[in-house]
Amino acid sequence: NAGVTQTPKFQVLKTGQSMTLQCAQDMNHNSMYWYRQDPGMGLRLIYYSASEGTTDKGEVPNGYNVSRLNKREFSLRLESAAPSQTSVYFCASNRGALNTEAFFGQGTRLTVV
Amino acid sequence: KNEVEQSPQNLTAQEGEFITINCSYSVGISALHWLQQHPGGGIVSLFMLSSGKKKHGRLIATINIQEKHSSLHITASHPRDSAVYICAALSGSRLTFGEGTQLTVNP
Numbered sequence: 001n002a003g004v005t006q007t008p009k010f011q012v013l014k015t016g017q018s019m020t021l022q023c024a025q026d027m028n029h030n031s032m033y034w035y036r037q038d039p040g041m042g043l044r045l046i047y048y049s050a051s052e053g054t055t056d057k058g059e060v061p062n063g064y065n066v067s068r069l070n071k072r073e074f075s076l077r078l079e080s081a082a083p084s085q086t087s088v089y090f091c092a093s094n095r096g097a098l099n100t101e102a103f104f105g106q107g108t109r110l111t112v113v
Numbered sequence: 114k115n116e117v118e119q120s121p122q123n124l125t126a127q128e129g130e131f132i133t134i135n136c137s138y139s140v141g142i143s144a145l146h147w148l149q150q151h152p153g154g155g156i157v158s159l160f161m162l163s164s165g166k167k168k169h170g171r172l173i174a175t176i177n178i179q180e181k182h183s184s185l186h187i188t189a190s191h192p193r194d195s196a197v198y199i200c201a202a203l204s205g206s207r208l209t210f211g212e213g214t215q216l217t218v219n220p
Contacts, residue, residue, distance in 0.1 A: 022123035033208075042117065042199070042210030049205065090156060102146065102208070 001028055006091050006105035013112045014104040015080040021093030021108050028066075030096030033058075034066060034073035036087040037107075043090065049074050050096060081112045116140050117202050119211035126218050132187040134202035134214045143203050145183045147174050150197040150213065159185070159198075190218045 004025045004053065013019055030051045035043040035058075042108040049068040062084060064079045073092075078085055099111030117138045126132050136145070147159040160167050160174040160195040162183070167174050171190075187194055197213040 014127075026185075031206075035210075040212065042115070042212045043201075043208075044210075045208070048206075062212070088154065092156075101158045101161050103158065107154040 002100065004029045004091055004093055004103050004105040006089075006108055008108060009050075009106065011110050013078075013110065015112060016081060017081050018079050019081065019110075020078075021089055021091070021110075022073070023075065023105055024073045025091075025093040025103070027093065027103065028071070029093035029107065030071070031094050032068065032073070033092040034064075034076045035092065036060065037090060038087050046076065046089075066074045066087060078110075081110075084108060086112045114176040115211070116209045117200060117211040119198075119200055119214050121214060122212065123215045124217070126190050126216070128191055128218055128220050130190050130218075132163045132194075132216065132218075133192050134198050134200075136183045136215070138181050138183075138202040138209075140202060140204045140209070142178075142181075143205075145175055145176055146201040146203065146208070147183075147185050148201060150199060154197070156199070187216075190194070192218045192220050194218050196197075 007022045008025050033048040034046040047066040049055045052071045062065050067075045089108045090103045094100045094102045120135045144163045146161050150156045171188045173186040195217050199208045199213045202210045
């Protein structure tokens with residue numbers, strides 16, 4: 001039982017390059033989330049998927065796209081990376097009902113140069 | 114003003130000390146989470162509470178819904194408690210995070 005698995009753990013991109021961050025959970029959770037964490041700020045929600053087949057924008061969705069491939073997997077895509085997207089990205093999941101514990105991946109440290 | 118504010122931002126303690134981290138929020142919530150982030154970066158959930166108090170080992174979390182305030186206490190602190198502690202308020206389906214409190218416990 002691995003919980004929430006994110007790949008890659010580290011990535012360096014050049015401005016304008018694209019990449020996809022992968023996230024998978026094995027807890028049969030309905031809801032999955034992508035956050036970014038920047039110095040001096042709390043985690044901010046980029047996109048979330050309340051259930052398989054649905055996705056919605058969070059606080060900071062610009063420059064990102066997501067795909068809920070199936071119940072297990074939720075990917076985050078940067079189509080044309082910008083230095084402002086340098087951050088640590090976390091995927092999380094929970095059962096989806098209110099008041100349920102969230103489980104986080106280990107994070108992806110992304111640097112855009 | 115952030116919807117969720119934590120204090121202090123940084124806290125240094127000696128091993129064995131009693132530690133308190135505070136979290137205030139300005140929105141109506143259904144639950145409040147306390148999370149721990151270790152230097153390696155991983156985030157783990159410590160508590161989720163909507164009223165009263167919860168205890169797990171040396172960690173105690175309390176919440177006062179009327180005052181919109183929660184505290185995380187660590188008794189008999191240990192260097193392995195050194196981490197960033199984050200509170201997050203659940204309002205509707207949205208989690209809003211505080212900036213975190215960096216705790217360092219020296220031996």
